[in-house]
Amino acid sequence: MRLLTIYIIFLLMLLLPIGTMAQDSLYKSKSMPASKMSRVSNDLKKSLEVNDEAQIAKNYERLANEFFNKSDNTKAEEYFKKAITSYTKLKLTDDVTRVTRSLAKVQESQKDYKSAIKSYEVAGDISEDKSLEKINANDANRLRSVASPVVQEGYVNSNIELLKKENKEEEVSAAYVQKAENSLKQKNKEVAIESYNQALAYAKGKPAAIIKINNEIAKVYASDNQFDKAIGINEKLLADAKTKQDFSTQIKQLQSLSVLYFKKEDPNKAITALKEAFALALQKGNSAEAKKCLISLTQYYNGKGNNKESLALYNQFLQNFEQLVQSDTTLIDTKAFQVSEDKIRQLEKEKSLKDELITKTNTFNYFLLGSIGLLLLLFLWIVKTLFSIKTKNKEIALQSLRREMNPHFIFNSLNSVNQFIAENKEREANKYLTSYSNLMRNTMENSNKDFITLDNELEQLKKYLELEHLRFQDKFDFKISVDAELDPERTMVPNMIIQPHLENAIWHGLRYLDAKGLLLLNVQLANAKVVIRIEDNGIGLTKSQELKTSNQKAHESRGMSNTKERIGLLNELYKKNIRFQIFEKTLPETGTIVEIVFPLIDKIA
Structure with missing residues (x-):
C-alpha cells in the first residue's frame, strides 16, 4: 500500500510539476546555447x-523539417503547408514542388494516405522536371496499392532507378527503406535486410538516417530470433555514440539492448543496460527517457516482488528530479517554442493584416492608375478630336478661300465675251470662250489640292495671262521665266497663290498706262528656297489707290486678305514657312513687286 501511494505521488509530480518547473527553468537557463529549433523559430x-x-517561406520549410526530424508530424505538416503558401505567392515552382513532396511524406508517415496521394499528384503536376513528375506519380500509385505489396514493389523499383539517375542519394536511401518495408510485408526478410543495407550505402553523411536503418535491421534479426546479430548491431551503434558523445543515441541503444536481452532471456544484462540508460538519462537531463527506463525497471522488479529495489530507484529519481527538469533541454525547447509560437501566431496575424492592407492599397492604386489612364486616354482622344476638327476646319477654310475664284475676273471675262459678240467678233469670242473654259476646267480639277506641281501652276497662269492679253493687247506684254535648276514636274507650289497678284498687276497697275507695260513672272531657286517674283511697271500702289473706286478697293483688300489667310493656313497645316511681301518700286521707276518665298518642296506628306 505504501508503495502504491509513493507511486501515485510520483506520477502526480511527474505529470504536473514538469510544465511549471520547465517554465521556471526556461528563465534559469538563459545562458544555455540556443537549440537549432530555437534558432529557426527566431x-x-x-x-x-x-x-x-x-x-x-524558407524558415517555414526549415521549421517543418525540424519537426519532421523530431517525428512531430502534425507540426511538420502545418509548417510545410505554410511554406507552400508563401512559395506559391512568390511563384517559385521548384520550391513549391519540393515542399509539396515533403508534405506528402509527412502525411504518409501519419498514414493519411488520401491526403498524401493528393500531395504527390500536385507535386507531379506542377513539376517542370519530367523525371520528378514520374517519381511523384509512382509514389501516388504506390499508396493507392497499399493493400498489394507486390504491385507497390514495381513503383518502388521504378523510383529507385529514376532517383539514381537524378543523383538524389538521400531519396534513393529512403526508397530502399520503402522496398525493405514492402519485403517485410511479403515476409521476405532476406530481401528486406539486403534493401536496408543498400539504403545504408546511400545514407552516407546522414548519421540519424544510418542509426535508424541499423535499428530496423536489428529489429528484423530480432524478429527472426537472431538475437546475437541484432545485439551486435546495437552494441556497434552504442560504441559509435560513445565515441561521438551522442548521449541521446546511447540511451536509446541501451534501451534497445535491454529489450533484446529480455527476449534472449538474459535479464541480468537487460537490467544492467536499463540501469545504465537510466543513470545516463538522469545525468544528461533527459526526463522522458529517464521515465521510460524507470517504468521498465520498476515493472521488472515489481514482477519479481523486489519492492525494495523499486523504491530505491524512485528515491534516486526524486532526489534528482528538480535538477533533471531544469537541465532537460527537450522540455526547455518545447516550452521555449510554445512561447515563440505564440509570438509567431501574433506576427502572422499582423502580416495577414499588412498583406490585406497592401492588397487593398494596391487594388485602389491600380483602380486609381486605371482611372487616370482612362481619363488620360479620354483627354488625348478629346485633344486629338479637337485637333482633327481644327485641322479639318482649316482644310475646309483653305478650300473655301481657294475656291473663291475672283468674281471680278469672271465678271470681266463675261463682259469681254459680250463685247466681242457686240462687235461681231465671233471668232475672237469663240477663242476667248475656249481658253476661258479650259482655264475653268483646270482650276476646278485642282480646287481640292493645296499644292500642285510648278508645271501645272505655270500652265494655268499662262492661260490666264493669255486671256487677259486678249482683252488688253495694247496695255501689256508678259514674260514667264523659270530657273533651270528647278524641275517643274517635281517642284510643288501652293495652289492659286500667284494668280490674284497677276490680276492685281494687270487691273490696278498696267491697264492705266498710256504706253504698253510689261508683266514679269520669275521663279528662282535660292538657298534651297523657291522665290516667286511678280513684277510690273504699272502706275504703282499709291497712284492706283487714288484711282480706285470704293468697290475696287474692297475687292483688292479682299484679295490680299484671302492670300494672307491661305498662306497662314498652309503654314499651320504643313509647317512650310511660306512668306509673302509686296512693295512699290522707288522713283524714277514705277510699278509693284510681289515676292512669295517657301522651301523647295518635292513631296507633300
Whole structure:
C-alpha cells in the first residue's frame, strides 16, 4: 500500500510539476546555447517582422523539417503547408514542388494516405522536371496499392532507378527503406535486410538516417530470433555514440539492448543496460527517457516482488528530479517554442493584416492608375478630336478661300465675251470662250489640292495671262521665266497663290498706262528656297489707290486678305514657312513687286 501511494505521488509530480518547473527553468537557463529549433523559430520571427516573404517561406520549410526530424508530424505538416503558401505567392515552382513532396511524406508517415496521394499528384503536376513528375506519380500509385505489396514493389523499383539517375542519394536511401518495408510485408526478410543495407550505402553523411536503418535491421534479426546479430548491431551503434558523445543515441541503444536481452532471456544484462540508460538519462537531463527506463525497471522488479529495489530507484529519481527538469533541454525547447509560437501566431496575424492592407492599397492604386489612364486616354482622344476638327476646319477654310475664284475676273471675262459678240467678233469670242473654259476646267480639277506641281501652276497662269492679253493687247506684254535648276514636274507650289497678284498687276497697275507695260513672272531657286517674283511697271500702289473706286478697293483688300489667310493656313497645316511681301518700286521707276518665298518642296506628306 505504501508503495502504491509513493507511486501515485510520483506520477502526480511527474505529470504536473514538469510544465511549471520547465517554465521556471526556461528563465534559469538563459545562458544555455540556443537549440537549432530555437534558432529557426527566431529567424522566422525576424522574417515575419520585416515581412520578407522569401525568408518567411524558407524558415517555414526549415521549421517543418525540424519537426519532421523530431517525428512531430502534425507540426511538420502545418509548417510545410505554410511554406507552400508563401512559395506559391512568390511563384517559385521548384520550391513549391519540393515542399509539396515533403508534405506528402509527412502525411504518409501519419498514414493519411488520401491526403498524401493528393500531395504527390500536385507535386507531379506542377513539376517542370519530367523525371520528378514520374517519381511523384509512382509514389501516388504506390499508396493507392497499399493493400498489394507486390504491385507497390514495381513503383518502388521504378523510383529507385529514376532517383539514381537524378543523383538524389538521400531519396534513393529512403526508397530502399520503402522496398525493405514492402519485403517485410511479403515476409521476405532476406530481401528486406539486403534493401536496408543498400539504403545504408546511400545514407552516407546522414548519421540519424544510418542509426535508424541499423535499428530496423536489428529489429528484423530480432524478429527472426537472431538475437546475437541484432545485439551486435546495437552494441556497434552504442560504441559509435560513445565515441561521438551522442548521449541521446546511447540511451536509446541501451534501451534497445535491454529489450533484446529480455527476449534472449538474459535479464541480468537487460537490467544492467536499463540501469545504465537510466543513470545516463538522469545525468544528461533527459526526463522522458529517464521515465521510460524507470517504468521498465520498476515493472521488472515489481514482477519479481523486489519492492525494495523499486523504491530505491524512485528515491534516486526524486532526489534528482528538480535538477533533471531544469537541465532537460527537450522540455526547455518545447516550452521555449510554445512561447515563440505564440509570438509567431501574433506576427502572422499582423502580416495577414499588412498583406490585406497592401492588397487593398494596391487594388485602389491600380483602380486609381486605371482611372487616370482612362481619363488620360479620354483627354488625348478629346485633344486629338479637337485637333482633327481644327485641322479639318482649316482644310475646309483653305478650300473655301481657294475656291473663291475672283468674281471680278469672271465678271470681266463675261463682259469681254459680250463685247466681242457686240462687235461681231465671233471668232475672237469663240477663242476667248475656249481658253476661258479650259482655264475653268483646270482650276476646278485642282480646287481640292493645296499644292500642285510648278508645271501645272505655270500652265494655268499662262492661260490666264493669255486671256487677259486678249482683252488688253495694247496695255501689256508678259514674260514667264523659270530657273533651270528647278524641275517643274517635281517642284510643288501652293495652289492659286500667284494668280490674284497677276490680276492685281494687270487691273490696278498696267491697264492705266498710256504706253504698253510689261508683266514679269520669275521663279528662282535660292538657298534651297523657291522665290516667286511678280513684277510690273504699272502706275504703282499709291497712284492706283487714288484711282480706285470704293468697290475696287474692297475687292483688292479682299484679295490680299484671302492670300494672307491661305498662306497662314498652309503654314499651320504643313509647317512650310511660306512668306509673302509686296512693295512699290522707288522713283524714277514705277510699278509693284510681289515676292512669295517657301522651301523647295518635292513631296507633300
